Amino acid sequence: MRTQPTPAHPAPTEHRVLNPATEELLATVPASTPQDVDAAVRRAAAAQPAWAALPPGDRARLLRRFATVVDEHLEELARLEVREAGHPVSAARWEAGNVRDLLDYAAGGVERLTGHQIPVAGGVNITFQEPLGTVAVIAPWNFPMPIAAWGSAPALAAGNAVLLKPAETTPLTALRLAELALAAGLPEGLFQVLPGAGSVAGAALVDHPGVAKVVFTGSTAVGKSIMAACAEQVKRVTLELGGKSPNIVFADADLAQAAAAAPGSFLDNAGQDCCARSRILVQADVYDDFMARLEPAVHAFTCGDPTEAGTSMGPLISAAQRERVRSYVTEDAPAAIRGTAPQGKGFWYPATVLERDPQDRAAVEEVFGPVAVVVPFRDEEDAVRLANATPYGLSGSIWTRDVSRALRMSRAVAAGNLSVNSHASVRYWTPFGGFKQSGLGRELGPDALAAFTETKNVFLSA
Ligand code: NAP
Ligand code: MG
Numbered sequence: 001m002r003t004q005p006t007p008a009h010p011a012p013t014e015h016r017v018l019n020p021a022t023e024e025l026l027a028t029v030p031a032s033t034p035q036d037v038d039a040a041v042r043r044a045a046a047a048q049p050a051w052a053a054l055p056p057g058d059r060a061r062l063l064r065r066f067a068t069v070v071d072e073h074l075e076e077l078a079r080l081e082v083r084e085a086g087h088p089v090s091a092a093r094w095e096a097g098n099v100r101d102l103l104d105y106a107a108g109g110v111e112r113l114t115g116h117q118i119p120v121a122g123g124v125n126i127t128f129q130e131p132l133g134t135v136a137v138i139a140p141w142n143f144p145m146p147i148a149a150w151g152s153a154p155a156l157a158a159g160n161a162v163l164l165k166p167a168e169t170t171p172l173t174a175l176r177l178a179e180l181a182l183a184a185g186l187p188e189g190l191f192q193v194l195p196g197a198g199s200v201a202g203a204a205l206v207d208h209p210g211v212a213k214v215v216f217t218g219s220t221a222v223g224k225s226i227m228a229a230c231a232e233q234v235k236r237v238t239l240e241l242g243g244k245s246p247n248i249v250f251a252d253a254d255l256a257q258a259a260a261a262a263p264g265s266f267l268d269n270a271g272q273d274c275c276a277r278s279r280i281l282v283q284a285d286v287y288d289d290f291m292a293r294l295e296p297a298v299h300a301f302t303c304g305d306p307t308e309a310g311t312s313m314g315p316l317i318s319a320a321q322r323e324r325v326r327s328y329v330t331e332d333a334p335a336a337i338r339g340t341a342p343q344g345k346g347f348w349y350p351a352t353v354l355e356r357d358p359q360d361r362a363a364v365e366e367v368f369g370p371v372a373v374v375v376p377f378r379d380e381e382d383a384v385r386l387a388n389a390t391p392y393g394l395s396g397s398i399w400t401r402d403v404s405r406a407l408r409m410s411r412a413v414a415a416g417n418l419s420v421n422s423h424a425s426v427r428y429w430t431p432f433g434g435f436k437q438s439g440l441g442r443e444l445g446p447d448a449l450a451a452f453t454e455t456k457n458v459f460l461s462a
Contacts, residue, residue: 021086063110142272262280329352
């Protein structure tokens with residue numbers, strides 16, 4: 001991962017951005033080189049001290065203005081997301097709105113970034129939350145806009161400069177956000193976007209001594225290599241990685257509601273969601289009943305043209321991702337439920353529900369496509385055992401009418417984000433992150449800014 005490209009395999013100097021619904025070329029974007037990264041780090045270092053020194057109210061006001069400018073361009077940003085990521089337009093509007101809300105929420109934290117006064121003998125003890133300096137945000141293609149903002153907005157609010165590396169496949173909304181930041185009056189150099197390859201631009205950010213922290217969202221494999229590389233400089237790191245989250249349906253649940261909600265939990269964003277509830281665990285007593293109800297619900301989740309308002313699910317991001325997803329759906333064991341998808345151009349893949357044993361590859365690995373595996377369980381103990389039999393621990397849902405069971409399960413399932421009788425797990429004002437190999441640290445929520453500061457303790461003898 002640390003190696004620079006050899007002359008035999010030169011890094012591309014630009015990236016082709018395709019519309020995944022049509023395969024048409026949208027743009028070619030220059031690929032940042034390690035030299036570009038170095039120049040950007042220098043610009044960030046020049047801009048950051050004045051930003052950190054601004055009166056808190058002024059820094060907050062500039063971020064609120066950035067939020068307003070994003071809001072004024074909401075439809076444009078949403079349409080760009082539809083074109084480059086294939087997200088249904090309704091989802092893309094929510095995503096652009098999420099960027100606005102994150103900036104607003106982070107702006108509200110600037111004046112609240114308080115320290116402590118701690119009683120000591122012989123003087124006064126106070127703490128400060130100092131900015132780190134320059135933060136790198138390495139974003140994936142599955143939610144290009146929100147995930148870019150999850151890292152960038154609180155990092156900026158806490159007084160840092162931000163260098164954002166979007167995924168090669170989805171750089172366009174990030175590049176537009178950088179323009180909007182300047183239009184809103186953020187200083188030059190403070191928020192820069194560096195499109196390019198992860199192995200080149202991403203690795204250069206991770207290795208650069210001028211970058212104090214890396215916020216990475218993406219695959220667990222790359223996350224581990226970034227964590228290892230950060231260790232070299234004891235660089236701060238936040239990781240949001242993969243998941244294989246359970247949707248646990250008990251016999252005492254409202255089955256109609258559980259079945260109606262299940263498709264969205266693994267088909268939203270065509271399953272390219274780290275929180276996807278891709279393991280549906282159903283109590284054996286109601287297994288057949290649940291499957292009978294799930295089938296029409298899956299068919300009602302329409303897959304098609306993402307520009308149309310009624311579409312629930314668009315294409316996958318790329319041909320490579322579709323091949324990856326396909327590899328989990330082997331011919332020898334047919335799917336229990338199969339939706340439909342458009343034919344022809346575009347990286348389409350239909351909703352697929354598999355009945356597999358818990359050791360099957362499709363039940364163990366993160367598929368990152370519209371594929372769920374259903375597994376029966378006996379009792380509560382069995383449900384906990386199955387739910388936790390994974391190196392991941394990001395999200396999960398529990399469906400039951402028994403409040404005590406809901407609480408017992410919520411404590412027993414080892415995951416960072418659980419929902420009871422719901423699949424909602426992401427709000428900009430509640431903490432988000434993974435247990436085990438799903439990540440390290442938390443984003444969003446009331447403590448989001450603190451993750452972009454160092455606590456400094458000062459004792460004044462008096
Ligand atoms: P990935 O390689 O982990 O990419 C995530 C981001 O990291 C991209 O911006 C990527 O750049 C960058 N990157 C890649 N290698 C890097 C390196 N050595 N140093 C620094 N940055 C680096 O994910 P992917 O290849 O796009 O997707 C592969 C699989 O990962 C998916 O099928 C899915 O299972 C999982 N995934 C999970 C999430 C999640 O939210 N949990 C998100 C995305 C993917 P490039 O664009 O150049 O690759
Ligand atoms: Mg990759």
